[in-house]
Amino acid sequence: MEYNKSPMSLREGKIFIDGVECADGVKCTINFTPTVWSGTQLGERTPSSRWLGYTITGSITRRRSNNWLREKIKEYKASGATPELTIQGIMDDTNSDYYRDFGTDTVTAVGCVLTGDLPLTALDSAGEIVDDVIGFNAKDIM
DSSP states (O other): OOSSOOOOOTTSEEEEETTEEOTTEEEEEEEEEEEEEEEOOTTOSSOEEEEEEEEEEEEEEEEOOSOHHHHHHHHHHHHOOOOOEEEEEEEOOTTSHHHHHHOOEEEEEEEEEEESOOOOOOOOTTOOOOEEEEEEEESEEO
């Protein structure tokens, strides 16, 4: 394109959990949040800041089409071992300026542990579609 910009569309992508495509995925976010120290010395008017570490968090929103989450809970209850997952988000809008310049944008989060409420059932007299929002922490990103 010569005149128009082509920003990346959030609709073009895939989510993988332990190497299996999450075909019922609706949204995926993976966030890097630095742990920041800030402080001043005598005579300074503005603080200095420094990264001391970080936290990696995220969430997946999916339409319930299988019992994947219930199986993970069952595995934990049977073994007592915390399930660790690998979650990968791939943005591959081939018609975007980003793709033209950099190619596919892939983030792989490893050592992911599910956090927060894990929905088992949801009923609603309005008859809405069930979207499960599943939060997670990750140990590292690649």
